[in-house]
Amino acid sequence: MAITAADVMKLRKATGAGMMDCKKALTDADGDFDGAIQIIREKGKLVASKRSDREASEGVALAKVSDDNKFGAIVVLNCETDFVAKNDDFVKTTASFAEKAIEGKPADLDGLKAIELDGRTIADHVTEQTGVIGEKIELSFFAKIEAEYVIGYIHPGNKLATLVGFNKGGFDAQVAKDVAMQVAAMSPVAVDKQNVSQEVIDKELEIAKEKFRQEGKPEAMLDKIAQGSLNKFFKESTLLNQAFVKDNKQTVKDYLASVDKDLTVTEFVRFALSE
Template sequence: MQKKISSESIKELRIKTGAGMMDCKKALEASEGQIDAAIESLRKKGLASADKKSHRIATEGLVESYIHSGSRIGVLVELNCETDFVARQTEFSMLAKDIAMQLAACQLVNYVSKDDIPEQLVLYETKIESEKEDLSKKTLQIKEQIIKNRVEKRLKELCLVDQPFIKDPTITVQELVKRHIALLGENIKIRRFERFILGEGLEHKSTNLTQEISNMIQNK
């Protein structure tokens, strides 16, 4: 006998995954009411659906802003989709806000994905890792593998899509976007962003009281 699925369970699964009500109901029925198993099932289906849409051209969307408390950090991000209809959806707008907030929190992130990282930077990071002292006694094969892994880790630290989502660290920003692709039925791309930090790049005045007093005496 099939286990009866409560409306509370369906609502909980929908909140956690963003999937449709009927999809949530079917996933829970197939998993006999097990939330985690249902999430895994929906995630697999959602990601597969998102991957199929990833080649579509996305030229609509919106530019979202986020100003952090205290007004010392601000972010602008352009999020693209396929149609103006999806761009006006609440879920799309919330995704853009979450991504802007993520960028304010992850100040080491400078690129959307690894595809955006200049080859010159990759070569530089490889050079830095290859010259570290702890590799001097390793065999060439092991040394190359360690360097590759370290560079890969470093590049991920610089990329937005590889960051754990601040509201749910069990998924990455890329997985968050793919969930919304599955939910809204269109390709979604984070195109570009700009982060503004108050005073960044300016030469700050430093106060040296001893030097200031000395200058005052000499000028008398």
């Protein structure tokens, strides 16, 4: 049967595939719309299989927060090239996954992949996009925060995203954004020193002791000197104790206290591509 331009456009809108791919799929399916969609999906599976060993190190990292600011999510969709990552449709696809994460509040990445979007799972959408784009596409990261107040920040370029949860709301949103940008810029390892894992502490102490040992410090003094280095590490690498980037005369903890003496950060998530 004759394939019209309207048929091609309808299939293109439904799948995101190129004009020629849509026309070929409709031709192969003898004009059957559902059959053409299935052909495009199968192509995606084939391309995904062929490119499974490729490295998808580029992509988009987006943070999204619910309307009531009680729940936030970071979603990362990877691809092979920066050219694809900067494509508006690719960014919109990632944004649609993030929106579904806010709606569905999945427990983990597998839960996000299982959520339905337009009658198909997000995992199926990813496979289809692999066929449409011709690159390895991978939904690689999902994280969430639930708190009394959650803020998200996306650094220009969509390569870095953060989420920060606070113990209360009712304060200026710019304050929350300042802290989210602090997390983006300074990459803290934990909220406060009590949140740093013992594994990290032990590693920092061992690095410090070895450093001072190489400098010829007496063995009996190493533990005490290393403790001083650990305290410096806490100051530089835990969010609340870091110097506030917009005013390094105060810490982030001091900045929050100047807004509300009881205001603090409960948790944060930071994801950066190619770091």
